[in-house]
Structures are given as C-alpha cells and as structure tokens.
Amino acid sequence: MMGLSWVTDAAGMHVLEAQLRSADGVAILRHGMNICGLLFLWQVFSHCCPPLLLAGWSAALIGATAIAIGLDRHRRRANNAGVGPSDLRRHALGALLQGLVWGACMGLIARSGQTEQLVALWTLVSCIMVCGAISYAATPFSATAYLLPCILGLFFMFDDGGQLPLRALATSYALSLLAGCFIYARTFARQHSTSAQLAEKSEVVSLLLREYEVGGSDWLWQTDALRRINGVSSRFAETLGMAPAELEGASLVQILAGSGWDNGRFAAGLHSLADHLKRRESFSNLVLPVEIKGQWRWWELSASPRHDENGIFLGFRGVGSDVTAQRESADKIAQLARFDPLTGLPNRSHLREVLDQAMETARGRSPGCGFMMIDLDRFKAINDTLGHQIGDKLLSQVARRLRQVCDAGEFCGRIGGDEFAVVLPHVADGAVIPRLASAIIGALSAPYQVDQHMLHVGASVGSALSPMDGRESEALIRSADLALYRAKDDGGGVHCAYEPQLHAQAEERRQLELALREALEKDQLHVLYQPVVDTDQGVVLGFEALVRWTHPQLGAISPVKFVPVAEEARLIGPIGEWVLRTACMEAANWPDDVRIAVNVSAEQLAHPSFVTAVVSALAQSGLEARRLELEVTESVFMGEDMGALKVLDQLLALGIQLSLDDFGTGYSSLGYLSRTRFNTIKIDRSFVVGASKNTAESLAIIRAVVTLADSLGMTTTAEGVETEAELQMVRRLGCKKVQGYYFGRPMLPEDAARLFPAPQRAAIG
Ligand code: C2E
Ligand code: CA
Ligand code: CA
Numbered sequence: 001m002m003g004l005s006w007v008t009d010a011a012g013m014h015v016l017e018a019q020l021r022s023a024d025g026v027a028i029l030r031h032g033m034n035i036c037g038l039l040f041l042w043q044v045f046s047h048c049c050p051p052l053l054l055a056g057w058s059a060a061l062i063g064a065t066a067i068a069i070g071l072d073r074h075r076r077r078a079n080n081a082g083v084g085p086s087d088l089r090r091h092a093l094g095a096l097l098q099g100l101v102w103g104a105c106m107g108l109i110a111r112s113g114q115t116e117q118l119v120a121l122w123t124l125v126s127c128i129m130v131c132g133a134i135s136y137a138a139t140p141f142s143a144t145a146y147l148l149p150c151i152l153g154l155f156f157m158f159d160d161g162g163q164l165p166l167r168a169l170a171t172s173y174a175l176s177l178l179a180g181c182f183i184y185a186r187t188f189a190r191q192h193s194t195s196a197q198l199a200e201k202s203e204v205v206s207l208l209l210r211e212y213e214v215g216g217s218d219w220l221w222q223t224d225a226l227r228r229i230n231g232v233s234s235r236f237a238e239t240l241g242m243a244p245a246e247l248e249g250a251s252l253v254q255i256l257a258g259s260g261w262d263n264g265r266f267a268a269g270l271h272s273l274a275d276h277l278k279r280r281e282s283f284s285n286l287v288l289p290v291e292i293k294g295q296w297r298w299w300e301l302s303a304s305p306r307h308d309e310n311g312i313f314l315g316f317r318g319v320g321s322d323v324t325a326q327r328e329s330a331d332k333i334a335q336l337a338r339f340d341p342l343t344g345l346p347n348r349s350h351l352r353e354v355l356d357q358a359m360e361t362a363r364g365r366s367p368g369c370g371f372m373m374i375d376l377d378r379f380k381a382i383n384d385t386l387g388h389q390i391g392d393k394l395l396s397q398v399a400r401r402l403r404q405v406c407d408a409g410e411f412c413g414r415i416g417g418d419e420f421a422v423v424l425p426h427v428a429d430g431a432v433i434p435r436l437a438s439a440i441i442g443a444l445s446a447p448y449q450v451d452q453h454m455l456h457v458g459a460s461v462g463s464a465l466s467p468m469d470g471r472e473s474e475a476l477i478r479s480a481d482l483a484l485y486r487a488k489d490d491g492g493g494v495h496c497a498y499e500p501q502l503h504a505q506a507e508e509r510r511q512l513e514l515a516l517r518e519a520l521e522k523d524q525l526h527v528l529y530q531p532v533v534d535t536d537q538g539v540v541l542g543f544e545a546l547v548r549w550t551h552p553q554l555g556a557i558s559p560v561k562f563v564p565v566a567e568e569a570r571l572i573g574p575i576g577e578w579v580l581r582t583a584c585m586e587a588a589n590w591p592d593d594v595r596i597a598v599n600v601s602a603e604q605l606a607h608p609s610f611v612t613a614v615v616s617a618l619a620q621s622g623l624e625a626r627r628l629e630l631e632v633t634e635s636v637f638m639g640e641d642m643g644a645l646k647v648l649d650q651l652l653a654l655g656i657q658l659s660l661d662d663f664g665t666g667y668s669s670l671g672y673l674s675r676t677r678f679n680t681i682k683i684d685r686s687f688v689v690g691a692s693k694n695t696a697e698s699l700a701i702i703r704a705v706v707t708l709a710d711s712l713g714m715t716t717t718a719e720g721v722e723t724e725a726e727l728q729m730v731r732r733l734g735c736k737k738v739q740g741y742y743f744g745r746p747m748l749p750e751d752a753a754r755l756f757p758a759p760q761r762a763a764i765g
Helices: 010-045 051-081 085-112 115-135 140-157 161-215 234-240 252-257 268-279 324-336 348-362 379-386 388-405 432-445 473-489 500-519 559-568 572-587 610-621 634-640 642-653 671-675 685-692 696-712 724-733 749-753
Strands: 218-222 283-292 295-307 313-322 370-377 411-416 419-424 448-450 453-455 458-465 495-497 525-534 540-551 555-557 595-599 628-632 657-663 680-683 715-718 737-739
Touching (some): 010 051, 010 085, 010 115, 010 161, 051 085, 085 115, 085 140, 115 161, 140 161, 218 234, 234 283, 252 283, 295 324, 348 411, 348 419, 348 473, 370 473, 379 453, 388 419, 388 432, 388 448, 388 453, 419 432, 458 473, 473 495, 473 500, 500 540, 525 572, 525 749, 540 572, 559 572, 572 610, 595 657, 610 642, 642 657, 671 696, 680 696, 696 724, 715 724, 724 737
Parallel strands (some): 458 495, 540 595, 595 628, 628 657, 680 715, 715 737
Antiparallel strands (some): 218 313, 283 295, 370 419, 448 453, 525 540, 525 737, 540 555
16 A cells, blocks of 8 residues: 555555556646646745746756656556556655655745745645645555655744744644545555455356356346346346346246246146245245246256345345256156066056046046956966076066057056056946956967967956946955956956955955964864765775864854965965864874875965974874875866975875865866876765766766776765765766765764774774
C-alpha cells in the first residue's frame, strides 16, 4: 500500500492498481490547482517579489508538474505489464517534486511580501494542500511525499517569534490532512482487497461451473421462489431442445411434464419433484421421465432451496443429468432377471406379473383369465439316473414344445424344476382350457431324443379360472396347484380343473398331516394281522401286517387315507419302521414256518438307511430273515430308478422274501418281473372281483400272471377273496395262496396267535 514492500499476491497487485487509478482520476484537479496557484502568485507577488525569483520558481513548478505527468503517462503506457511497488514510488517522486516546489514557494517567496500578501499566500497554500491531500488520498506514500515539504515550507513561512502559534496551527492542519489521507487510504485498500477477492472467487466459481457444464453430461438449473426457471444455463436449454429465452420464467414442473401437463398424467417422479418444491425441501437423485420433442428421456435431479442472508426463500438451485442410458441398461438387467436362463421362458416372478396384470384387466369379466400348471411325470427319475445335464436338455425340449403349443395370446413360463405354467389372459369359453390342456399333455408326452437316449415323460395339468376359482392371483395359483395335485394323484398324464372340494380336501389333508405327526409318540398306531392261506389245504402260511390309526377325535382312519399323506409328509419312514419292528417282534412268537408280510412304500425304499433298519428289526426280534416278506408295489420302479433295484437285491441277499403287491393296478409293465427275483405276485382284488363276474379281461390277466409266475418260479396270491365262489375260482385259475375276509379280516395279534393251537399249525377253511 505504501509502495515500500514487495507485493506479490494477486489481491495486493489489485489494490496497488486501484490506488494509482484513483490518484490518476483526480490528478487533473491538482494540475488545475497548480496553474491557478501560479497565476494567483503572479497576481499577488509580482510587484513585491524579484521577477527573476518568481520566474525561476514558476519554471520549477511547471517542470515538476511536467515530470509528474510524464511519469504517470509512462506508467500507464506500460500498464499492460502490470503495476508494482516501483510504480508507486515513481508516483511519489512526482508528488515530492511538486511538494518541494510549493515548500520552496512558502520559504522563499513569502519573505518578499507583507502581512496582506502573507494572508493571501496562506489561503493559497491551504487550498494547494487540501487539493494535494485529496488527489493523493488513495496513495499515502505520495501524499506524504507531497505534504512533508509543504509542512517544512510552513516552518519557514511562519519563522517570526510572534508567529509561533500560527506555525503550530498550520502544521497541525497539514498533519491532520496527512492523517486523513492515511485513514482514507486504509479503508480504500481494504475495500479493494475484499472486492478483489470476491471477484476472484466468483471468477473461479464461474470457471468451474463452465467446465462442469461443458465437460460433463450434467447441467445446472435454478428456479425462483415461484418455481419458475431462471438463470437458464445454455446446457440446460440445449438438453431440453429449447432456447434459453423460451425457458426463462417458465414453470419447471410444466416444462418437465411435457404433453402430460395437458392431459393431467404425471409420472410418479414428477409428483415427487413437485412435492419437494412445494415443501421447499432439498432432494437428491430423483429420477423422472421427461418428454423432449416427443421422445422420453430419464432425468436425475438433485437440488436444495436457496435463501438470502435474511433467510428469505429465493427458490431452488440444483444439478440434473440425463440417465437414460444407465436406466436402459438397468432395465435390460431386470429383463434378464425375468427369464429362466435354461429354457429362455419367462420365470416365476415374470409369470406372476403377467398373471397379476391379466387379472386386473379381466376384473369384472366372467370367465376372466385362466391359469394352468403343468408338472412332468417321471422327470425326477430321469434326472436322478441320467444326470442333470440330460435332465436340463430334456427341460429345454419340453419348453420348446410348450411354446409351440401355446399361441400368441397364451403366455407360458417355467415355475421351476419340472413345473411349467400358462397364463390365459382371456378365456372365451369353457372349452378353451381342456382343449389346450390335452394339446399340452399330448405334445409333452411324445418321446424325446436327448443325446443317445430316447426318453419318455408324461405331463399332468391343473387349471383354475378367475374369478370363480380365485379373485386374486395368489388364490388362483393355489387353486391351479391343488388341481395339479389332484391330477398327479390320479396317476398323472391327465388334466384336472379346480373344484371347490379340492380346497376342502387339501385342508383336510393338512389337518391329517398335523395329527399324524403326533400319532407315533402318542401311541395312536397299532398293527393288525391278516392271514395268508394256502389255496389247496387252507393252511395259514403267514400274515400281512396292516397298520391302523385311531385318532382320539377323528376316530379310526383308514391307511388308504393316511398312508399317502405320510408318504408325502416324509412321515412314512418312521411309521413304516415302527410297523416293521412291531410285526417282527410279534412274528417271533409264532411257529417258525409262519411268515410275516410287511408293506413298504417306495419312499421308504429310497431312504439310504432302509436296509440297516430291516437288519436291526430282525436282530432285535430274533426273527429269521426267511420269515420276513416285504411287499412293494410297481411304483418303486417308476422312472426306472436303479436305486430301488439295488436295495431289493440287498434285501434278497439277506434272505428276505419279496412280493409284488397290487399287481396289475399300477404301471403294468411285466418287464420288472424279470429284473428282480420276486417270490410272490399279489393279484389285486379288482381282478378277483372281475374274474368272479366272469369278466374276460380279468380272467385273462389272472391266467397270464399265474403262467408267468410259474415259469419264473414265483407263486401268486389272490387278494380280497370274500366268498367260497371266489375261492373256487382262484383255485381253478391256479393261484397258490389266498388272502381275504373269507379266511379272516385283519385281526389283533392275540387273535392271530390263537390260530396256532400250539404246538401244531392251524388248518382253517
Ligand atoms: P394292501 O397292501 O393291498 O392291503 C390289503 C388291503 O386289502 C387291506 O386294507 C386289507 O384290509 C384289505 N382286504 C383284505 N381282505 C379283503 C377283502 O376280502 N375284501 C376287501 N374289500 N378288502 C380286503 P387296509 O388294511 O385298509 O390297507 C390298505 C392299504 O394300505 C394296503 O393295501 C397298503 O397298501 C397300505 N398299508 C397298510 N398298512 C401299511 C403299512 O404298514 N405300510 C405301508 N407302507 N402301507 C400300508
Ligand atoms: Ca399289501
Ligand atoms: Ca394289495
């Protein structure tokens, strides 16, 4: 500020420049005062002062002024290179020269005048000093250089002893002018350094903002307190495809709503934006669709409210960016997440969405929309025996066939595993679903060629129709699922439509399952024994163990009802094992050529610890293995499960007998008989009943089975013989053993024991 020290920072330079510019601005005042002073001096002193002195002094004043002007001009010309403290010192030199000339005037010229001239001179000098002080106020160094010689001059001017008070007054006058200059200069410098800082800051900010707008995909936006766009940046306008002037003052929400403004359809994001603006809350990363020249883009906006220093709300300021590309790739990912990667079919959640939508559209219509669930029959066996790779290939082929069967209006997908589904958004009449179901069953049941394997699977279909089978998608799916369950229960390969009683049945089943879980521990199970008799002599050869369940509230529940529930709920393992142990214990008390037959479910056989359990039951009871007979049905061969065959071989190796139960009711493939060495084939009661009524088919089947069994070294048991006539008939047909009410109902163990009047065997019938 004084020009005495080096200033290097931008703010200091700026102050220096402002000081000099301010001094330059008022220099003319001083030059004018110099000329006026010169003329005034000639006027007052020309008659009393030696002309030579006056002329010499005048020349000095003109010279000093010229030098000062010259220095200033030189500096201004070199101004481009920037100012420095040396410029301030040169400026002070000009001031010093002029101050010296005026100081010399007070010391030399004043002596030649009287009191009258002296008063005039003082008046002039005080004007000159004020003028100098004003013109050098911003540059205190120059002001000092100017005023100090003047003060010195005043000392000489008032050098009389009697003029001492005047000298003191004049000096303090000059000093206070100087002090005034310093005070002003300090304020001036402060003001300029602050404004320089501010200017620099705003320059930096605008530079950054410019860079932000030009470089990135983002832009700045701003509104006033009335939510109108203002201070529109060119990028913001460009992004909207409008001129900045068009946007200025327009409502932000209206601009973003596009055509939606007219029809009143606002996107959720826009609602949220309007809400934030109204509540004057800041928000960030708000994503909303924006219509630009008929094209929809996705924008992400963030902003905060602006307030002035008094806390008055001014509007919002924020940033925005176009996130259409990111959004689209996110949509693509979501899309991928909606399809099953293996088959390319829509997955469960996608199906659910389509169903929800279809039900919404069909609301109020009857029939509304249909939902079909498809489950492959015997798929698990293929997957287990041939491996997942083959299973996967098979599923892909299934998906392809399903897609071919369904037409454009029907939406098919994969629920998971070997379950598929079809949504029928519009069911025109009651025939549509059965027709499609049978087309699906037909298409999916045709043989598949997968690698070198020729595979056969079937399909079961369950269907439900809105609104009667479910008003909500969840209920409709559950109904279709129950119908599918029923279709599977009926042996598969069929279509079942939902019926209300299925729901009741499912509920009953659920209740039964809950009760069954406790049946074992609560001792509600017991075993009855039904005699198996030799057809010719009527000798008891053994007994079949048949489980019974008596529930305290529900009463006696048939195994026909609860065994399938136990199989499904994975309860058959412990129940079956309990029956096996109980029966073996009981049979151990019988004569040692009487056998005990125990029923075994396919689920039990599949359990890895089954053989161990059998061995343990025999060991615990002390029963010989040859006296135990295990009855399995054809279902254990379902899906050509090699595991079951292996277990049967292990059991045979232990010396246990095997019989094939309910022959002819299941899958009826005589192929199994050659694979496992069954000891006995049990002919189902339905054939016995049929044969006794002389049904040709039943007679033929019994004859064929007996012939086959004989040739394979097996025996046959006719089940459910109730009358003498039936007994005669099965005897004629060649069955070796019979079982049925005619010889005895399933009985309590003590009743069974009474049939052996120890020590010899009983003969009945
Ligand atoms: P199943 O193995 O075919 O058993 C023969 C069924 O026929 C028994 O029914 C028996 O009471 C019945 N029956 C016997 N003689 C006659 C007759 O002259 N006329 C008629 N109408 N029926 C007769 P139950 O005891 O109700 O058993 C039904 C099914 O439950 C059994 O059929 C068997 O598959 C299953 N089951 C029974 N106990 C067990 C068991 O401990 N474990 C397993 N896994 N299943 C069992
Ligand atoms: Ca049986
Ligand atoms: Ca049977």
